[in-house]
Amino acid sequence: MTEAIISFPPLLIGHEWAVDLLKHSLSADRLTHAYLFVGPPRIGKTTLALFLAQAVNCLHPENKPCGKCLACRKIQRGLHPDVRVIDEGGGSIKINQIRELQNEATLSPFEGRQRVYILCDFQNATLEAANCLLKTLEEPPPRVILILTASKAELLLPTIVSRCQVLNLRPLALDQVEQALQTYWGVESRRARLLARLSGGRMGWAIEASSNEALLLEREKHLLVLEQALSEKRIGRMRLAKQLSQSPEELPGILELWQNWWRDLLLAKSGNAQSITNVDREQTVLHEAQHYAMSEIYACLRAIERTAEQIEQNVNPRLALEVLLLSLPKSGESGSN
Numbered sequence: 001m002t003e004a005i006i007s008f009p010p011l012l013i014g015h016e017w018a019v020d021l022l023k024h025s026l027s028a029d030r031l032t033h034a035y036l037f038v039g040p041p042r043i044g045k046t047t048l049a050l051f052l053a054q055a056v057n058c059l060h061p062e063n064k065p066c067g068k069c070l071a072c073r074k075i076q077r078g079l080h081p082d083v084r085v086i087d088e089g090g091g092s093i094k095i096n097q098i099r100e101l102q103n104e105a106t107l108s109p110f111e112g113r114q115r116v117y118i119l120c121d122f123q124n125a126t127l128e129a130a131n132c133l134l135k136t137l138e139e140p141p142p143r144v145i146l147i148l149t150a151s152k153a154e155l156l157l158p159t160i161v162s163r164c165q166v167l168n169l170r171p172l173a174l175d176q177v178e179q180a181l182q183t184y185w186g187v188e189s190r191r192a193r194l195l196a197r198l199s200g201g202r203m204g205w206a207i208e209a210s211s212n213e214a215l216l217l218e219r220e221k222h223l224l225v226l227e228q229a230l231s232e233k234r235i236g237r238m239r240l241a242k243q244l245s246q247s248p249e250e251l252p253g254i255l256e257l258w259q260n261w262w263r264d265l266l267l268a269k270s271g272n273a274q275s276i277t278n279v280d281r282e283q284t285v286l287h288e289a290q291h292y293a294m295s296e297i298y299a300c301l302r303a304i305e306r307t308a309e310q311i312e313q314n315v316n317p318r319l320a321l322e323v324l325l326l327s328l329p330k331s332g333e334s335g336s337n
């Protein structure tokens with residue numbers, strides 16, 4: 001048996017248009033002082049930000065970022081004194097962190113060309129922090145680049161968004177994720193196909209799932225809850241809604257998973273089973289698809305989408321989930337068309 005040759009993974013996979021744009025701006029000396037990278041979690045926003053930090057500080061004469069020079073390597077390892085990533089991992093960036101940044105940003109870079117501050121998930125920053133950062137965006141210190149990331153631009157103050165160059169990152173093609181997993185992370189082909197589908201084109205999620213079994217186990221658990229809800233009567237569904245609402249931070253992911261499941265049933269029902277997400281459960285998808293009418297599947301998709309929107313708008317999650325779960329059909333109850 002021949003061993004696959006695994007290349008060293010590049011910092012960034014995909015987002016070629018954004019890379020071209022940033023490289024072009026750099027070579028034309030037209031980088032702006034503030035960027036906002038927008039896109040769903042684990043799509044590559046922070047990675048693209050690190051890529052830009054490398055590009056401006058790379059020591060290579062032409063091919064920036066080379067990924068190999070001392071500056072590039074230090075940035076990749078989080079050891080460069082002029083590149084700071086502020087990531088509260090779901091928590092909020094506070095005003096004292098912005099003040100600290102402002103004090104430091106007035107100093108010249110230690111060893112690089114430009115100081116780069118990467119402020120992750122800025123939609124979670126406190127209002128005081130956001131207002132405080134506004135001052136820096138209005139009067140940026142020289143040799144400083146601020147890169148904000150956010151899941152949606154609408155969740156930030158419009159005055160912040162208008163002072164940044166906004167780059168909207170889209171999910172990668174599933175083939176590209178699948179290929180990269182095999183080439184650079186040594187993932188076996190069937191598994192790479194499954195992870196690529198489940199990632200929905202979010203490379204960061206796919207990479208993490210390739211080495212962290214917990215992400216797939218979590219998926220099993222959430223699909224099981226859906227299955228259970230469909231088989232339960234009113235009381236059981238109310239109980240599940242209560243249980244689920246106790247971990248509100250997990251809800252967006254759970255709802256997305258459920259949506260993928262119903263979309264798979266729709267694909268199977270319309271003869272497009274080759275495009276389903278849950279490729280490891282193809283037989284179940286094909287079987288289940290027969291139990292629901294098209295109209296029921298559409299109704300489920302709409303109901304889940306509505307619930308996801310409500311939860312984003314801070315509607316009481318337990319109420320929203322009760323409405324959703326009670327609206328789902330009973331498993332295997334209805335017709336075949």
Ligand SMILES: [Zn+2]
Nearest residue numbers: 058066069072
């Ligand atoms: Zn370099």
